[in-house]
Amino acid sequence: MVGPINVREQALSKVATLEEALAYINDGTILMYGGFGGIGSPPTLIEGILQKGVKDLFLIGNDTGFPGVGIGRLVTAGRVRKLVTSHIGSNPNAGEQMYRGALEVEFCPQGTLAERIRAGGMGLGGILTDVGIGTVVEEGKQKVEVNGKEYLIETSLTAEVAIIHAAKADPFGNLTYARSGRNFNPLVAMAADITIVEADEIVPLGALDPEEIVTPGIYVNMVIPSQGVNWKWAWEEKKGR
Amino acid sequence: MGLGREKRPLIARRAAHELQNGMIVNLGIGIPTMVADFVPEGIHVVFQAENGILGYGTSPREGEEDPFVCNAGGLPVTLMDEASYFDSTVAFGMIRRGFLDLTVLGALQVSEKGDLANWIVPGKRVPGMGGAIDLAQKAKRVVVVTEHVSRDGLPKILRECTYPLTVRESVDLIITDMAVIEVTPSGLVLKEVAREYEVADVVRATEAPLFIPEDVGQF
Numbered sequence: 001m002v003g004p005i006n007v008r009e010q011a012l013s014k015v016a017t018l019e020e021a022l023a024y025i026n027d028g029t030i031l032m033y034g035g036f037g038g039i040g041s042p043p044t045l046i047e048g049i050l051q052k053g054v055k056d057l058f059l060i061g062n063d064t065g066f067p068g069v070g071i072g073r074l075v076t077a078g079r080v081r082k083l084v085t086s087h088i089g090s091n092p093n094a095g096e097q098m099y100r101g102a103l104e105v106e107f108c109p110q111g112t113l114a115e116r117i118r119a120g121g122m123g124l125g126g127i128l129t130d131v132g133i134g135t136v137v138e139e140g141k142q143k144v145e146v147n148g149k150e151y152l153i154e155t156s157l158t159a160e161v162a163i164i165h166a167a168k169a170d171p172f173g174n175l176t177y178a179r180s181g182r183n184f185n186p187l188v189a190m191a192a193d194i195t196i197v198e199a200d201e202i203v204p205l206g207a208l209d210p211e212e213i214v215t216p217g218i219y220v221n222m223v224i225p226s227q228g229v230n231w232k233w234a235w236e237e238k239k240g241r
Numbered sequence: 242m243g244l245g246r247e248k249r250p251l252i253a254r255r256a257a258h259e260l261q262n263g264m265i266v267n268l269g270i271g272i273p274t275m276v277a278d279f280v281p282e283g284i285h286v287v288f289q290a291e292n293g294i295l296g297y298g299t300s301p302r303e304g305e306e307d308p309f310v311c312n313a314g315g316l317p318v319t320l321m322d323e324a325s326y327f328d329s330t331v332a333f334g335m336i337r338r339g340f341l342d343l344t345v346l347g348a349l350q351v352s353e354k355g356d357l358a359n360w361i362v363p364g365k366r367v368p369g370m371g372g373a374i375d376l377a378q379k380a381k382r383v384v385v386v387t388e389h390v391s392r393d394g395l396p397k398i399l400r401e402c403t404y405p406l407t408v409r410e411s412v413d414l415i416i417t418d419m420a421v422i423e424v425t426p427s428g429l430v431l432k433e434v435a436r437e438y439e440v441a442d443v444v445r446a447t448e449a450p451l452f453i454p455e456d457v458g459q460f
Contacts, residue, residue, distance in 0.1 A: 089368025111333025
């Protein structure tokens, strides 16, 4: 039995090295990322992007983490030129760069941002929502009336590359996530041309119960092993641990 | 004139008295987050965190934190027996569909009409709206918790907000270190005053007119 299984696993395998993954991430790349306050952002890929010296990134993701946590590390290092996000409040470097004119930021209500990314991943042109009507969110956006209700047209978002953190991946790229580290990961996984997964554990083909898989492997191009979180969380810093 | 640290738990504790059995509740970042640690004895609610948890509990004991079980402020939480995880579209689908009975949010400014501004100080600071617009617009009840005046001593409860809005006419109750104020169609009604203050102190620190009923409570 071992022989045939290995052959199939080899034929379908997307397991790669960090170097192979980083080849897709270059100056100016439109990059989506999973994570919420850094939880569920892929630490090894972020470290790799920093080491490679990539700059002028166009990021799309929920927030800018904390100064030394998650995607915040790329912002802090001045590697980001443009950002579509919902929140930068926990990373003062983002606000400072924005006011200096070094970082262009487009804000989007969080639920709308999630849906715009999902729409991109689902092959849709956008979504209709009433969230943000009556605020600056509606500025410059088309409005439509459907069944007597007014909605904003919010366009879909896609990216060249998405970077994902998963708890478990099999070689085909079937994924499970790490508790509240799921957040934007399954959404950005579907919305990019190239989806790169960093997994805490890479298990053999067949080891994941199809019932537990959150992201089917079809969306995944590469799986690399995680070297684990290499930052201190904000709550650890506060406690001086 | 800033808010003393010890006053934040005071506000959170008072806000926790707005919880009722069976409610689905989302807590914003800052003082709102602390409400989960002050749930009154005998009250059972289900806390939703928009980063993808329904059914979290109090803060864990030191040393028992799981970095991947956190609330939307990035602070570790414990899980209740009913807990589930989900992605961000599901988190906000729940919110847009109106499943949230109550949200507790922070504020930069609140108006007498129930307008809320809490995501941008033009020219100074832009934290971003995060999930606040979705929550403030869609939760069945919106409670704002905030210091009564700004760090510069300026009133935060105003006739009109001057900062860009998070939501229009949606706030139901304002809880501060000085007072509890209800937003009604005919204006702001003073419900309770903190023990340390007199009604006149609250009136002075509030730019918007306050209706003062005869039976103002104390907390």
